[in-house]
Amino acid sequence: MDFLRRYRRDKVGAYFGAILLLLYGVALTAQWITPADPMAINLNEVFAPPSWRHWLGADQFGRDILSRVILATQVTVKITSAACIFAVLTGVTIGMFAGYRGGWVESAAMRATDMLLIFPIIMLAIVVVVVAGPTETGVIIALGLAQAPQFIRIARGVTLSVKEELYVEAAIAAGAGRAHILAHHIWPNISTPIIVQATLTLPVLVLNASALSYLGLGVQPPTPEWGQMLNEAKDHLITAPHLIVGPAAALVVFVLSANLVGDAVQETLNPKLKKQK
Amino acid sequence: MNADDTLLDVRRLRKYFPVRKGALQRRVAQIKAVDGVDLTIQYRETLGLVGESGCGKTTTGRTILRLIEPTEGSILFRGRTSDRDDGEAMIDVATATPAQVKLLRRDMQIIFQDPYSSLNPRMTIGEIAGEPLKIQGLMTRSEREALVLDLLRAVGLSPDHARRYPHEFSGGQRQRIGIARALALRPQLVVADEPVSALDVSIQAQVINLLQDLQEQFGLTYLFIAHDLSVVKHISNRVAVMYLGKIVELAATAELFGNPKHPYSEALMSAVPVADPDFKAQRILLQGDMPSPMNPPTGCHFHPRCRYAQDICRAEAPVYRAVGDSHFVSCHRADELSLRGLRSS
Amino acid sequence: MGDGAPLIEVKGLKVHFHTEDGVARAVDGVDFTIAPERTLGVVGESGCGKSVTARAVMGLIEPPGRIEQGEILLHLRDKVVDICRLDPRGREIRDIRGSEIAMIFQEPMTSLNPVFRIGDQIVEAILLHGGMGRSQAHERAIELLDAVGIPMPRQRFESFPHQLSGGMRQRAMIAMAMSCNPRLLIADEPTTALDVTIQAQVIDLMNALRRDFNTAIMFITHDLGVIAGMADDVVVMYSGKIVESAPVREIFHNPKHPYTQGLMNSIPSLAVWGARRLKAIDGVVPSPFAHQQGCRFAPRCSHAMEVCRARSPELLEAAPGHSAACFLHQAAP
């Protein structure tokens, strides 16, 4: 409650938070709110320009673009949320364990993470797609794995710093074992930075998911995805430039809102940062 | 002094920290943080341990509690070895099993310097003060809560503070909370590691008075670690002076300050600024800095900065020995030098 | 205080910090003077506004801090300037900083720039004001390093800050501050981060330098012992205000304000024998955000009267050269 109250002080964050909520609402109810069937091919309306019937026009198969954008929102939200959860779970588990255990386990985990961090996220995702195939699960694992190193680093970093806190030493001095310290001291301190990182990761995931699908390595047609729609639109850029408007706008607005919400969450949870910035 | 009054008897305690470097984490050197410390603490006394930063006083305190594993030496403590034990026998903390250590924790506790990092910001004051009881699995929840309220009262806080969080409190109040936590298990020995040095001047006195009152009330024994000589002199029955991992001098407070036998003690006392503009101390300025404990000087560790140093000091390490009634010193020239202490006025 | 023209006159200075949590009245009406070649000790606990006052004198108040009121008059050879009126990034104040007024800080670890050589940092200070060539400045820097007791100054010129010990770094800071013969040196807790034997070295050095350079010093500390050994005059600050001001002997032998008295009684002293119980001041230091009527010390004061809670006492002379902001020493209004 205190979080919401403080968050609302940030005007920009509040407005874009509302937009982001709206987009999530659209994603959750996509099946019911599309004005037309997003898959229905209608060869009479190929490249139809925007009109009352098709607000954003129709594509090369005469499918309603607005409906496809709405369905694509659902696809994107589903994939990125799953990838985010995947990244958080693997990252926190490995990071916390490595940080607390120390020794060679930590060195090995951190060497591997450093190696992964050298590679740009999109590259890692591409490599995983090579192995797992361009299926929905494949994309989720690809995006999630590519983000996991960030969470490993944060979880390990917090674990290491909390481990050095005097209150942990006080608990050890009272006879506490590893389980007590992980559960009562380290875990509660990890949650905040992880939530912050997760919100900051969300726009990156969205961008990478649509980049993969732009390259044809993401969700496969006919399921719509913004990147893939833009890729198709590119082939008709001369004849039907309006095809790019819908998916491009949806993508940029989503990413922008997610970014601003991420910044606002970070500032709300870490007031210290704000004083610096 | 009666041997039976000994609560803690530390012998030849050493703690060396390895310095690792490179990809393979090879050990390239070691920091001799504690390098052969002998001391005893009697029931209900306060032993002050003074020295400058890096002299190993904090490591000594932590090692005695086995928060840091000792490299060598024994830490004999009169404590319980099982749940039913009355704690009459001496047990070596250095070699105790994990289960024994957990039991010993009920008898030896610690108070920290930093009142900010020592309280978990996500726990209430009540939870913090009661945590040791929870960890030890003593008492039911309601018994614990009742005891916590008593503790808070004992350290001068109000019982309704129990539900609040650390950030609502000032440094001095936080230090009281830390003290309440240390007392929750009713320990015999409390290692107080610079408990007032992070506090404002006007608050220090409150906490010092509180520590003295609690000692009276609970029959506590303190190992009081500090760099501030005035505070140590005020609170301690006996004082040990540490330099570069070794105790260089140990004696009853009045004896040590009035009749120091080690040149370092003498210099340290003369360096302390006295709050009296007419007090014209003859400063003995030590040259240079304390050497690195990674690479201590030969012979007596203090000789490069000592104005009385002779050839023997550079060549041989002095023996830590008794020079008077319970006055121990580690200096080749202790008998011949006449050093200046603080005159009693 | 001393005869003749003062060096610095601070009048009615108020510095407030406008933060999200409210307005912190860090300095809330402060008056004092520093005479040439005298050392003024400023004592107070954390948050009393002593460091902010020092920064205001340097013209270094940055947002969210703001000088709300008052003037800081610096008496130059030919004119008097009010530092409060100068643009904090402007030419005029920059010509004063470093050359007329220099400053050293509490943390010698962080106040030197880690990526530049010690010597070059001193040379920079000289070049900014000195009117010297680079090679001359280089020689001067080595002289200064020698003067502050850094062994092998020629080699140490080439060192980076991380290669020196804390005490040596503070000496290097002092060398930099003294490089242009400032008329006032502001020392903000310069020995607090140092060990007691190193602190003694640095104090000894500062005492020697002030004789050699004829510099006035504004020495800020919470340590009464250090003040007793260094200061000519003392002001005691509490919660953004000066509560007492007097020559050093007066302050220590005849403290008038209950807060000053409380401080004196609450510290254990090496000079006192026998285990007396310390007389602690009850309560906590007030938050600078709290706006409170009357004397700020009243809630902790054992002599507090009704008037203390109603009105804020002014800093008035209670004896010749000795002022206190306390109704105990003022005729009832």
Add this chain to the structure above:
Amino acid sequence: MTKLIVARLLFMGPAALLIVTFLFALFHLIPGDPAVMLAGDNAPRAVVDSIRQAYGFDQPLHVQYWRYVTKVLQGDLGISNYTRDPVIDSVFPRIVNTAQLAILSMLFAMTVSLLLGCISAMYWNRPLDKIVTVVSLLGICTPVFVSGLLAIYFFSIYLGWLPISGMSSWRHFILPVITLGALQAAMLTRMVRSCMVDALGKDYITTARAKGASEFLVVFKHALRNALLPIITLFGLGLGHTLGGSVVTETIFNWPGLGRLMVNSILTRDLPITQGAIFFFSMIFILVNLVVDLIYAWVDPRIRYD
């Protein structure tokens, strides 16, 4: 310092081996018979069998592995499933094209971000800073395949000023370099600014001001020289990101680079080419990282003189 260089160079060996191991594992990680995959789906049985023997897929794993590693060490990454040319021959020219694109974009991004980041920090919390912040935020929210398409539509189709795709003249470079560079510039500006704001909050900045140093000296000497340390790391990561982004950019502008080759090989299931592309991309990343580490160590006196 020399020690560090040696240690870092030694690190490259195991890293390269790890990558080769991964590439080898790809044969078996990807579902299906690797021999069939290499021969093509409709290849006659005899061809499949001969490939199986040539690669030794019928041998025990360690024998296969050893054979693969020795071959890669000799520069033999196999032959393409489609063109039947050695992988090395298809990959090498592509590396140069990608390097041109990435380096030019990165130079653009570094210049812009250093300039904007410093200005933003200098005018912290003032209108100029806010404008830079908003623009860079919009920049990081616009992926290359959106800005690229818009740029193509506007400059190439609508105005007809610049070519749509290919890389045959300097005019072909403009759009790809700027679209890719702008995205990096946006990301880096934000980070440069925050490094600078961070550095400007340090005690030694107060010391510099207390000396009487001008604001220009304070920002561009004292703060920038310190902020440079994290900024070097950021630029290193930025170069990595630029290479990653080049995959998409090359696809948009039909740039004959390594990235497009890689994507096409995945879509056409041309495993040897994919392996070759991954191998060279990885080696480039490791090399970039190495160079960044060394520059960092050289710039930081705490590492350099220790």
